[in-house]
Structures are given as C-alpha cells and as structure tokens.
Amino acid sequence: MLSIYNSLTGKKEPFQSLQPKTVRMYVCGVTVYDYCHIGHARSALVFDVIRRYLEFSDYQVAFVKNFTDVDDKIIKRANERGVSCDAITAEFIEAYYQDMGKLGIRRATNEPKATEHMAEIIELVGTLIQKGLAYQVAGDVYFQVEKYQDYGRLSKRKLEDLQAGARVEVDARKRHPMDFALWKSSKPGEPSWDSPWGPGRPGWHIECSAMSMKHLGETFDIHGGGMDLIFPHHENEIAQSCGATGKEFARYWAHNGFVQINREKMSKSLGNFFTIREIFEKSRWPEAETGEMLRYFLLGTHYRSPLDFSDQSLLEAKNAADGFYGLFARLEEAGDKSTADKGLMEAIERCRVAFREAMDDDFNTSVALAALQRLKSDVNKLLSQGLSTEARKIAREEFRSLGINLGLFQLGKWQFSQMPIGQAMELSQVSAITRGRVVRIDQAAEADPPKPIVSAAKPKSDFSDTQVQLKVDERNEARKQKNFKKADEIRQSLASNGIVIEDKPDGTSRWKR
RNA sequence: GGCGCCGUACCCAAGUGGUUAAGGGAGCAGUCUGCAAAACUGCGAUGCAGCGGUUCGACCCCGCUCGGCGCCUCCA
CATH class of the missing domain: 1.10.730.10 (Isoleucyl-tRNA Synthetase; Domain 1)
Known part of the structure; x- marks a missing residue:
C-alpha cells in the first residue's frame, strides 16, 4: 500500500486515487528564461521517479508539467537581448529538454504553456470576478484573499501573520496587502492579450489553476513542486481553483526539498x-x-x-x-x-x-x-x-x-573512475583557492564562497578500445611466460591512462576505464 | 516579528516508543592473487547536538538551550 506525505495535512497518508488505476498529477515546471540548475534537476527527477513508480505500481499516470512562458523575468531577459519573448522561451524550452534529457528525465504526458491557455485563464478570472472573489482596479484584476475562507491552509499561515511580516511595499489599490494579481494590464511593448479588462497578461498563479483543471479536471490526485512554491504559489492556486469551482482541487500535495x-x-x-x-x-x-x-x-x-x-x-x-x-x-x-x-x-x-x-x-x-x-x-x-x-x-x-523506477542501471557499458575521493577533494580545494584569488584581484567586493567543481582533470584517452585490448593481450602473453616485470610495466602504463585491469582466474583479463 | 524544518559514526544517509541504530563512500586488517584490481570476511556510533520531563522503557513523545537552515518578495 502506497503512502504519500501530504503537505496539506502534514502527515503521511495512504494513497488512494480518485479513479481506480489512474493517477492524475500536475507538477509546476520552470519559468523559461534561463538554464536550469541542479535544484530544478532534483525537482524534475523526483517527480519523474514518482511517476515511474506509480506506473510500476500499475497506475496509468496522466502527468502534466507546465512551462511558464509569460513572466516579468522573461520580458526583462528579452529586452536585455533585444529579442522577442517568444525567442527567449523557445530557446530555454529547448535547453530544458536537452538538459533534462541528459538526466534521463522522461517527458510528461502533457506539457502545456501558459500562452496557449489564454482563453481558459480569462474565463477563470471572469468566474472569480463573478463570484465576488476578485475585483478589478483599472486594467488589473486581483484576487481578494479575505473572501476565501481557507486562505493559508496549505502554508499554515494566518492572514494577520503574513501581513505583519510583509517585506514589500503594499500597492495601495489593493484591498488587502496579500491580494494577488490574476490579470495585469500590459505596458507598451509587453506581450499582451485582449480581455474584458483590457489588454494584459495573466498573473503567475492563475496559469497553473487554468491548465491543471483543463487537462486533469477540477479535482485531481497529486500536485507537486518545490518547497518554495508552497507559499505563495500553491496557496494561491488553491484559493483560485477552489474559489472558482467550490470543489476540492488537488488531493495530495507533494513538495521536494532544496539542493543546497x-x-x-x-x-x-x-x-x-x-x-x-x-x-x-x-x-x-x-x-x-x-x-x-x-x-x-x-x-x-x-x-x-x-x-x-x-x-x-x-x-x-x-x-x-x-x-x-x-x-x-x-x-x-x-x-x-x-x-x-x-x-x-x-x-x-x-x-x-x-x-x-x-x-x-x-x-x-x-x-x-x-x-x-x-x-x-x-x-x-x-x-x-x-x-x-x-x-x-x-x-x-x-x-x-x-x-528503471529510479532511471538507473539501464546503461550498457560503464566508464570507471580511478580517482580516489581524497585526491578529487584536493583538486577541488586547489581550484577554490585559485578562484578566490581571481575574485580578490578583480572584484574584491564580491568574494563569493568557494564553489565546488565536478573535477579538474578530463580523462586521458590516448588509447582506443582495440589499442587497449592489444596491450592487455601483450601483457597476458608476458604473464604466461612469467615475465612479470614486463606485465607490470604494461599494467602501469595503462593505469596512467586511467585503465584498470582485472585478471580473471582463467588467465585472461577484463579491463575498464 | 510570524510560520516551519533540521542536528544520527571520518563523510553521505535511512530509521523505530522496547530486538544487534539500515545502507553507501572512505579507512584499517585479513582471504584470494605472481603482484595487483575486483569480490568476499572482519573492525568501526555503549550511543543518535545538550539538558530536563513524560513513560516500566525514548534517538524516536513534550519542554528548554545551543547550533544550522527555509518560507513570509521572484524562486524547484
């Protein structure tokens, strides 16, 4: 029996899908304005593994993972480079697939983009206004958090607490400091869509509500993402979705921890x-x-x-x-x-x-x-x-x-390493010192902490497979004649090229890099 | 200020109110081997940050202290 920790209740709960043998899962993907880092990799991997294991457990999994392709940061990046937002998002979606592909992360069954769901988003905002949960200020539309009873349920916060610690200056037009934008009027030159409230673009949270409900239904099984999305993103998603439908939104909320x-x-x-x-x-x-x-x-x-x-x-x-x-x-x-x-x-x-x-x-x-x-x-x-x-x-x-549940052990051949951990650490420290020196000279103010690196040295690859095999054969011939000096010399020369020999009992040898 | 998380051997990392506190990496010793490598075997926390409390019994529950971190602003 599968059990899942549910952020909503703070407890591990037995997992029961809404429909037998089917799981509907939505995971917040990335905003495509830059390359992904290891943190993004972890999140993608974690939900990839969850998906794989659900399938292994005989569930059919409808797995939706979005791309956020309308956003302030995208606009900023596009302006910096003097290109269109579309060019930016296309570039980094492609990069996403390349990077995640190298990590063996499977594509979701559906990977919707915000820009392709404007009709659904606008409709959802309209519904929220109709129900009195949202209000219009000039060309902007805000969600009114005080109108939604359960606001704070996921992040376990009270509105008063949030207000007290607000670090950002409050927009005076908002009825409550925590009210958040559903729709933003667009400035000239920004991407813009026509709406009943004038030309504009969606706020960050609304896209996920619109896309998840469109592709998975108003209530679905699992919603995931990084821990940092709990507040405000997921809290707001719940408020919008439940507010609009009056129904339960996602039943299990799963959040991955950070890479540090x-x-x-x-x-x-x-x-x-x-x-x-x-x-x-x-x-x-x-x-x-x-x-x-x-x-x-x-x-x-x-x-x-x-x-x-x-x-x-x-x-x-x-x-x-x-x-x-x-x-x-x-x-x-x-x-x-x-x-x-x-x-x-x-x-x-x-x-x-x-x-x-x-x-x-x-x-x-x-x-x-x-x-x-x-x-x-x-x-x-x-x-x-x-x-x-x-x-x-x-x-x-x-x-x-x-x-395969973990995406591991599918490789045919494996390149081995000879580098002991101690040695690798020394290399890392050397490079950290070097880096520190560069920082001191160039930009004293920005003395960032030493970054670890994967490794300094690329492996030497002086020998092809056949060349190695010839050497190995030569060595075994020498061994047969008890010429151990020569045999050891050959082994040593291979070793210095990162090749390790393992002798088998029958007199032959296997080798690895 | 509010909410929350974490502190397990040299390193990484599971875990449970009561058996020997998983596993990996590194290390040491041994077996094997011409020598190695790999594999195997053995060693390694009388203790789970510290101090109190609850309990017949706590690493696991509660409280406090110390240390580290996250969210409350964009963030996987």
Missing part, C-alpha cells in the same frame, strides 16, 4: 548555483555516466530532505554506481556452474519486497537503493559460488527492471 551549497539554498538570487549543463561540461566522465552519477546522487537522499551538493558527494555516488556496473560486467560473461542459481531467486525476491516497501513508504529512494545494494552484495557472493549463463542474465535483468 554549503548548507545554503541554491538559488539564482544567491548566485550559488550550478547549471545542469555546467556539470556535464566539467564532468570528466562521458555524458551517460555523468547523468547516471547525478541521478544516483540526487536519489540518495529522501526527496523531502535538503540535499547538499558537493564534489565529494558526487564522487561517492559515482563510486557506489561503479560497484553495480562492475558486477554487471562480470554478469555478462558466460557461466558454467549453476550451484547458486536457486539462491539467486531468493535474493531477488527479497530485494523486490524490500524495494517495494521502501518506495511505497513515501518514495523512499534512499532505502530502495539500499535494497538494491543488498542484492548487489548477494549476487556478488552467489557469483563466486557459480551462476549459470541463464541466471546471470536474470540477475542483470532484475537490476534493470527495478532500477
């Missing part, structure tokens, strides 16, 4: 963020492995907890993944004995049960990974006792089919 740098929230305003593409560019591993490493890293912590991003954690994830792919490589060789085949089935069954239990418990990927690690350890032992070719295939398949 040095225990601080990663964010644009703090400037302490890493874009996804930056990580891929700096990574010393090929794209597929880097994506796998990032996923492994991001899923090592429960989705609601904060997650600190660092070189070391990333390398730990890489090393942990190495262990799996090392086993997969050994499983791909033919086996003659079937001594332990029966034990394999038991180990697999044990893993399946543990995996499901973990994921059923509010998508506890950390514990689910532990279950897979247990299976890895079990299979390693069984392999040394002897597994048939058949059983080896079954074992590899099992990792694949459970792993």
Whole structure:
C-alpha cells in the first residue's frame, strides 16, 4: 500500500486515487528564461521517479508539467537581448529538454504553456470576478484573499501573520496587502492579450489553476513542486481553483526539498548555483555516466530532505554506481556452474519486497537503493559460488527492471573512475583557492564562497578500445611466460591512462576505464 | 516579528516508543592473487547536538538551550 506525505495535512497518508488505476498529477515546471540548475534537476527527477513508480505500481499516470512562458523575468531577459519573448522561451524550452534529457528525465504526458491557455485563464478570472472573489482596479484584476475562507491552509499561515511580516511595499489599490494579481494590464511593448479588462497578461498563479483543471479536471490526485512554491504559489492556486469551482482541487500535495551549497539554498538570487549543463561540461566522465552519477546522487537522499551538493558527494555516488556496473560486467560473461542459481531467486525476491516497501513508504529512494545494494552484495557472493549463463542474465535483468523506477542501471557499458575521493577533494580545494584569488584581484567586493567543481582533470584517452585490448593481450602473453616485470610495466602504463585491469582466474583479463 | 524544518559514526544517509541504530563512500586488517584490481570476511556510533520531563522503557513523545537552515518578495 502506497503512502504519500501530504503537505496539506502534514502527515503521511495512504494513497488512494480518485479513479481506480489512474493517477492524475500536475507538477509546476520552470519559468523559461534561463538554464536550469541542479535544484530544478532534483525537482524534475523526483517527480519523474514518482511517476515511474506509480506506473510500476500499475497506475496509468496522466502527468502534466507546465512551462511558464509569460513572466516579468522573461520580458526583462528579452529586452536585455533585444529579442522577442517568444525567442527567449523557445530557446530555454529547448535547453530544458536537452538538459533534462541528459538526466534521463522522461517527458510528461502533457506539457502545456501558459500562452496557449489564454482563453481558459480569462474565463477563470471572469468566474472569480463573478463570484465576488476578485475585483478589478483599472486594467488589473486581483484576487481578494479575505473572501476565501481557507486562505493559508496549505502554508499554515494566518492572514494577520503574513501581513505583519510583509517585506514589500503594499500597492495601495489593493484591498488587502496579500491580494494577488490574476490579470495585469500590459505596458507598451509587453506581450499582451485582449480581455474584458483590457489588454494584459495573466498573473503567475492563475496559469497553473487554468491548465491543471483543463487537462486533469477540477479535482485531481497529486500536485507537486518545490518547497518554495508552497507559499505563495500553491496557496494561491488553491484559493483560485477552489474559489472558482467550490470543489476540492488537488488531493495530495507533494513538495521536494532544496539542493543546497554549503548548507545554503541554491538559488539564482544567491548566485550559488550550478547549471545542469555546467556539470556535464566539467564532468570528466562521458555524458551517460555523468547523468547516471547525478541521478544516483540526487536519489540518495529522501526527496523531502535538503540535499547538499558537493564534489565529494558526487564522487561517492559515482563510486557506489561503479560497484553495480562492475558486477554487471562480470554478469555478462558466460557461466558454467549453476550451484547458486536457486539462491539467486531468493535474493531477488527479497530485494523486490524490500524495494517495494521502501518506495511505497513515501518514495523512499534512499532505502530502495539500499535494497538494491543488498542484492548487489548477494549476487556478488552467489557469483563466486557459480551462476549459470541463464541466471546471470536474470540477475542483470532484475537490476534493470527495478532500477528503471529510479532511471538507473539501464546503461550498457560503464566508464570507471580511478580517482580516489581524497585526491578529487584536493583538486577541488586547489581550484577554490585559485578562484578566490581571481575574485580578490578583480572584484574584491564580491568574494563569493568557494564553489565546488565536478573535477579538474578530463580523462586521458590516448588509447582506443582495440589499442587497449592489444596491450592487455601483450601483457597476458608476458604473464604466461612469467615475465612479470614486463606485465607490470604494461599494467602501469595503462593505469596512467586511467585503465584498470582485472585478471580473471582463467588467465585472461577484463579491463575498464 | 510570524510560520516551519533540521542536528544520527571520518563523510553521505535511512530509521523505530522496547530486538544487534539500515545502507553507501572512505579507512584499517585479513582471504584470494605472481603482484595487483575486483569480490568476499572482519573492525568501526555503549550511543543518535545538550539538558530536563513524560513513560516500566525514548534517538524516536513534550519542554528548554545551543547550533544550522527555509518560507513570509521572484524562486524547484
């Protein structure tokens, strides 16, 4: 039985979909005016995994994830560059697909854009005015929070509390400081749509109400997003949607925790963020492995907890993944004995049960990974006792089919790393010092904290696969003749090119990068 | 000022009112190996920030203190 932590109630609740065997889920996507950072990656990944696991649990999932493509920041960026808003949003939607694609994040079943739902948005605003929940001031329309009884239910705040701490100067035309814009009149040169209140554009929150209700119905199952969206975005969505329909809106609210740098929230305003593409560019591993490493890293912590991003954690994830792919490589060789085949089935069954239990418990990927690690350890032992070719295939398949829930273990070959964690950390510190020096000289005022980097060194790739194989063969010939000096020299020269040899009992060797 | 979260071994990270406090990474020792690598085995928190309280019993519940953080403005 699946249970989900519901931000609305603050409790873990058994999950029950409105319609049997179907889940309707809406997740707030990104505002497309810039490249995505690791925080965006985490959010996208978390809900991707939730979607995958729901499907694994035999639900059909209608998964809607929007793009916000009308917004102040987009307009600003377009003006800076002297291009149209459409050009900006098209560019960054494309970038989004590229970056998330590298992370193996599947597309949602529906990815609506605000600009394509003006009719629905305008209709919804009209309904809210009609019902007396919204009012017009010149060309603007505001939602009147005092008219909505349950305002503050999700974020667990009272209107008075919010008012007391208001950090921004209040627009005097508003009836209550917390009233928020449903429709904004547009200034010349801004994107604009005709409406009963004059030419304008929608406020931020209304698009999500309009799009979710259009594509999923007035009441649906799960609504997700980052923690920072709880207030005001999701609170306002609830007010608008429930206000307009008089019905329940989303039944379960799921919010992911932040990615942090040095225990601080990663964010644009703090400037302490890493874009996804930056990580891929700096990574010393090929794209597929880097994506796998990032996923492994991001899923090592429960989705609601904060997650600190660092070189070391990333390398730990890489090393942990190495262990799996090392086993997969050994499983791909033919086996003659079937001594332990029966034990394999038991180990697999044990893993399946543990995996499901973990994921059923509010998508506890950390514990689910532990279950897979247990299976890895079990299979390693069984392999040394002897597994048939058949059983080896079954074992590899099992990792694949459970792993796909997390998007892991789907790769064919894996590039291994030789860099010990200690060494990598030193590299990181060196670069941090260098960076600090540059900052001191150039812009003393902006001494930002040292940023960790993925890695300094790109792997040397002096040898092609066939060249390596020739060297390996040469070494084994030397070994056969007990010329260990020569054998060790060859191994050493390969090692300095990042290639590791593992000798097999039969006198042949496997190697990895 | 209001609301809320977190503090578990060298690092990361699960977890439960009462069994041996998962798992990973790193480390050390051993087995195996020509030597390695990998794998395997063993070691590693008498304690879960600190102090009180509730309880037959608390890391887990309550209170306080210390430390870190988030939201209340755009933000995944």
